[in-house]
Amino acid sequence: MRAVICRAWGGPETLTIDDLATPTTGPGQVMIDVHAAGVNFADILMVAGQYQEKPQLPFVPGLEVAGTVRAIGQGVKRLSPRQRVMAVLDHGGFAEQAVARESDVFPIPDDMDFATAAGFPIAYGTAYGALRWRAGLRPGELLLVTGAAGGVGLSAVEVGKALGATVIAGASGVDKLALAAARGADHVIDYRVEDLRGRLKDIAQKLGKPGIEVAFDPVGGDTFDALFRTVAWGGRVVVIGFAGGRVQQIPANILLVKNASALGFWWGSYRKHASELLAPAFAELIGWWSQGLLKPHVSHRLPLGETAEALKSLKERRATGKLVLTLKE
Ligand SMILES: NC(=O)c1ccc[n+]([C@@H]2O[C@H](COP(=O)([O-])OP(=O)(O)OC[C@H]3O[C@@H](n4cnc5c(N)ncnc54)[C@H](OP(=O)(O)O)[C@@H]3O)[C@@H](O)[C@H]2O)c1
Missing domain, CATH: 3.40.50.720 (NAD(P)-binding Rossmann-like Domain)
Structure with missing residues (x-):
């Protein structure tokens, strides 16, 4: 799969794009074919080694994605292959496939497009x-x-x-x-x-x-x-x-x-300490979205190859609402 890789702490320009082996799906995990990935200020901090969580180098950045379930691991009950979902990750979202814990994956409504969903959860x-x-x-x-x-x-x-x-x-x-x-x-x-x-x-x-x-x-x-x-x-x-x-x-x-x-x-940190709060919160948020109370704004949609430019736009205060990388329609 194609993925953005951080090999050394630094600015967005240090990121490269490469082919990586597709990740495997362990027990309780869900593999997602990523259609879109949300870009966050935290990605800039993580790539610079300044975020509260510091992954081991090299790693694939990206904290939230939307796409379709490709495979489910042992014990996964709420989700099934081909379901449209959004998910939150420790990192690994700027790639064609990403693996998430079941408790971090939430179904999306049929009429919510992937770019909107990718920028929704965080x-x-x-x-x-x-x-x-x-x-x-x-x-x-x-x-x-x-x-x-x-x-x-x-x-x-x-x-x-x-x-x-x-x-x-x-x-x-x-x-x-x-x-x-x-x-x-x-x-x-x-x-x-x-x-x-x-x-x-x-x-x-x-x-x-x-x-x-x-x-x-x-x-x-x-x-x-x-x-x-x-x-x-x-x-x-x-x-x-x-x-x-x-x-x-x-x-x-x-x-x-x-x-x-x-x-x-x-x-x-609620994903670790109080994950039971997440599903009801998303249910209420999706309900508000369906009623038109939330109108997610995506200012930029960029291909995976422009991840560095996407991070720079955030750093330079040029983006509004969410900035999203689109990988597939
Ligand atoms: N605590 C949490 O759970 C949590 C979750 C998500 C994000 N965050 C944090 O919240 C902050 C915003 O994240 P985000 O993803 O929403 O980022 P974002 O879309 O880039 O928004 C950041 C906003 O901060 C303002 N800002 C003021 N000074 C800035 C500067 N020197 N450089 C860049 N922006 C500046 C900008 O608005 P103006 O130009 O209008 O001032 C910008 O719209 C980050 O610090 C992030 O780590 C925390």
Whole structure:
């Protein structure tokens, strides 16, 4: 099979494409003919050796795929060959075949295309888990989403609206803000040119709110520092990632005075620690998708041979929503 290979830690340009032996399917595993693979910021970190999980070199990157089941291992009960599925992987998705654990594979509706499905699980899974399980977002609460036109950010705007929140989207540039507004954001802030802290205070005040009640922050660094000073009494800030490049420190004095919570959230770790939560979450998300509440946005579809270019687009903030590698129609 053709696969993208990472042989040394580095930038996207170090990746090569080669022929590899097709992987085998062990007990409890499912082999998928990959039609499309979702590209994530985490792939950049993993290829650079900077992700929280560091595979042994050489490895095939790629954390999520959609395709058809090619074979099932011993003991697999929920899935059968030729079924259309999406799946999450430790890595190995940027290849013509990928092997996943049964608990990480979810059927997709007949009318969801493979490119949409490939970009679905991590972005929507993260948005859902962070807002529902971790922050306990309630209808009517004021939710801030940063990086709101990115993969997880845009999904968090939609999931926030589906859960009944008033959503403020922070992003850079008019096009990104327009996209977040089209997906339901009630207020938008261009934090590249506007003062984030000042605008958040203004919006909260106009709505008669004491501040931001929940924040979903995949950007971190200065953006986190600014938003954290606008948190309402009892507010919850979910730390999703550090796309801005700096891991922030959390001021405990603000936590104390505001009775606030800073919550860490890593969706991938639920696959190991609470995998029973995943299937019901995807069932609800797919239900929302069927009702038109979620409208997955794929800004770029590129062939496997352009994986490095795909990763560079994310790194340079050129992509919106999801970026997907397409291998087969
Ligand atoms: N905790 C979890 O379970 C989980 C799951 C998935 C992803 N993540 C993390 O969430 C973050 C976003 O992931 P993603 O896949 O959604 O990535 P993405 O699509 O590239 O989105 C990242 C967004 O961050 C913003 N950003 C701000 N500063 C940036 C910079 N210096 N470089 C690049 N982007 C910058 C960009 O929006 P603007 O240009 O509008 O600022 C961009 O849209 C990453 O840190 C990732 O590791 C965490």
